[in-house]
Each structure stands twice: as structure tokens, then as C-alpha cells.
């Protein structure tokens with residue numbers, strides 16, 4: 001096994017679908033709508049040959065890289081060189097310099113846009129959901145950027161949604177008490193699944209290894225695994241939290257599900273792939289009574305930081321980064337970064353390509369109407385970049401798969417597309 005292979009392996013395992021990450025196959029195959037970034041192509045070329053592996057295999061690989069480090073050095077020299085070749089000799093700040101606004105979408109203006117998400121492995125396709133009861137799918141090229149299709153049917157605010165791995169369907173949750181499954185080509189609602197308790201649905205996510213299954217969280221504290229090809233609840237696939245279920249994230253292998261509630265607790269669940277059953281494992285109270293508005297899981301955050309990690313927004317005026325220390329999902333606080341966050345449902349993400357670079361970047365919305373980029377490996381002056389342009393709290397952020405574009409949404413319904421400077 002070559003070093004190159006070892007190094008790129010974790011990137012192919014990053015969380016897909018719900019938190020801004022690429023698929024292993026070539027992005028937007030054959031499309032040349034944005035300037036191609038050679039280092040990204042290089043990275044992708046390597047990744048194409050790598051298939052999905054198990055959690056154990058990944059841990060083994062992480063260890064292999066670690067063990068090959070020359071004594072006293074931070075990372076294996078050859079791996080560091082390979083990474084430098086892909087990332088170019090830029091610092092993290094140069095990498096995340098943005099040239100400015102590329103486009104503004106205002107179709108949801110006057111209703112907050114709580115979530116937005118680029119499609120998997122497609123840098124031109126973006127979707128968002130709105131409290132106005134609709135979702136929209138936007139294409140960013142060929143220019144001009146346009147709203148391709150509007151998903152209409154929910155009878156209440158849309159709280160969350162997720163792209164399937166192949167981008168052919170979107171699932172969405174609403175305060176109208178239904179989960180809806182949409183065809184993303186024509187915008188047709190394929191299926192509607194009512195919450196058995198008739199309560200508001202607040203969040204949803206796909207099981208990354210089996211897109212027939214989604215998990216839904218409601219306002220009566222319940223989590224439920226739903227088989228979307230039948231619309232039926234999965235037996236043994238439900239559990240109860242201590243509050244309204246606000247946030248969900250699977251780890252990349254689909255083995256652990258994380259769920260956060262409005263009372264300040266994060267729970268880990270072990271997911272049985274064969275049956276869809278959930279087993280409650282660990283609970284962490286971040287801050288009693290402070291809603292957990294966002295959870296993102298990542299297997300490997302940078303060359304220097306090998307631990308699986310969770311990025312959390314918890315209404316504590318900080319963005320929190322936890323280390324996952326065992327197979328049951330025990331968490332240990334690693335870092336925190338100051339932001340304005342007291343009450344809004346803010347979200348944050350890991351940058352999709354960070355594994356190839358020195359340092360590692362996370363991006364978050366903030367109630368001061370700015371988007372913040374932090375380097376998780378920098379001890380002082382962790383702010384890498386700050387984007388100003390929104391006129392209300394920034395609720396969600398999403399990178400496209402090659403990081404050429406970042407999208408952000410706010411409480412006023414504005415969606416801004418930011419373009420990264422090409423070096």
C-alpha cells in the first residue's frame with residue numbers, strides 16, 4: 001500500500017450528504033463550468049480508486065500513518081510533501097480567501113432559510129429550505145444562476161432536508177408533521193409520511209450506507225428510523241431524548257448516530273446496519289438548557305489531528321469541537337471558538353478538502369450576521385476569514401465539493417453564494 005493511498009483514504013470517508021462533503025467519484029464529470037482547480041483534480045483522481053471501508057479499517061489506516069512518523073516530526077515527511085503538492089504552497093488563510101459575492105438568491109425573502117446544502121459531488125447544484133413552506137433547488141451554472149425547481153407541498157415551515165447520495169431525491173421535514181420525499185429532477189413529491197404522534201418534525205438525515213433509511217427527529221423528543229422505500233417506521237429504530245430533537249449527524253461509516261436536543265444534551269446511538277435498530281450509548285450535557293442546533297461528524301479532521309471529531313453549535317456563544325474518544329461515542333472537548341450564538345438555530349461545517357492541507361478549517365454562521373472560518377489547529381488568532389454581507393443572523397453554510405463556492409443563508413431569507421479566489 002502506498003503512502004499516497006493511506007493519506008487520501010480518510011477523505012473518502014468524510015460525512016456525505018448532510019454536511020458538505022464530496023463523493024469519491026469524479027465531481028460533475030465532464031462539466032467545466034467553473035475554473036478547474038488542478039490540485040483538486042489531483043486529489044479527486046486519487047480518491048476515485050479508493051472504495052468505502054469500515055470504521056476499523058479506517059482506524060487502522062490512521063494508526064499506520066501515525067506510526068510512520070519520523071521521531072519528533074509532526075507528520076510523515078512523504079505524506080506532508082504529497083499534501084503540499086495537492087494544496088499548493090498556500091496558507092490556510094490564502095486557501096480560504098474569498099473574492100466576494102458571486103450571486104444572491106432572494107426567492108425566500110422575508111422567511112428564514114434555516115438549511116442549505118450543495119448536492120453531493122456536484123459543484124453547481126444547491127438546495128435550501130425555508131420557513132415559507134417550500135424548498136428550492138438552484139443551479140449556479142451555466143450562468144446566470146437560477147432557481148431550477150421549487151418543491152411545493154408542505155403545509156408549514158420546512159425545518160430540514162437532505163440530499164440522497166446520488167442526488168436523485170431529497171427528504172424534508174416540516175412543522176406540518178410530515179416527512180416528504182421529492183424527485184429532484186421534476187420537483188414531484190414522491191411520498192409523504194405523517195409523524196405517528198402528529199408532532200412537528202424538526203430534523204432529518206440519511207443513513208450514509210443505506211439511503212433507503214432516513215432518521216427523523218420530532219418535537220415530542222422522539223427519533224425514528226424510517227424506511228423511505230415503504231414509508232414505514234423501522235422496528236427498534238426509535239428512541240427518546242430529553243427534549244425536542246434539533247440536530248442529527250451520522251459518522252461516515254453510518255455506525256454511530258448523533259442527536260442533539262433543545263435541553264442541551266447530545267446522545268450517541270449505535271446503528272445496526274442489518275436491521276436499522278438504534279441502541280442508545282452515551283449522553284453528554286453540553287450546557288443544561290442550551291439547544292444543540294447543529295452537529296457535524298468527521299472521521300479525520302487534518303493530517304495533525306487523527307481523531308474522529310464532532311463540531312457543535314450549542315447556543316453558548318462558542319463553536320465547540322469535540323474529540324470522539326471511543327467506539328461508543330464518548331466526547332471530550334478539544335477546542336472552542338468565540339461567535340455570537342444565544343438562541344438562533346445556527347449551523348457549522350467542516351471544510352470538505354481539509355484533510356489535504358496543513359491545519360484544518362471549520363466554518364460557522366453567527367448571530368452578528370457574519371460567516372466565520374476558524375483553523376482548528378491554530379492556538380492563537382484562530383480566525384482565518386470573516387465574511388460580511390448578510391443583514392441578519394447567518395443560519396447555515398455549505399461548501400461545494402471542490403470548495404470553489406461557499407453558500408450561506410440567514411434569518412431574512414437571503415442566500416449568498418461566495419466565490420473563492422483562485423490561486
Ligand SMILES: *[C@@H]1O[C@H](CO)[C@@H](O)[C@H](O)[C@H]1NC(C)=O
Nearest residue numbers: 209210211212213228229230
Ligand atoms: C432500497 O430498496 C430497494 C427496494 O425497494 C432495493 O432495490 C435497493 O437495493 C435498496 N437500496 C439499498 C441501498 O439498500
Ligand SMILES: *[C@@H]1O[C@H](CO)[C@@H](O)[C@H](O)[C@H]1NC(C)=O
Nearest residue numbers: 212227229230234274275276
Ligand atoms: C426497507 O424496505 C424495502 C422495501 O420493502 C426492503 O427491501 C428493505 O429490507 C427495508 N429495509 C429495512 C432496513 O427495513
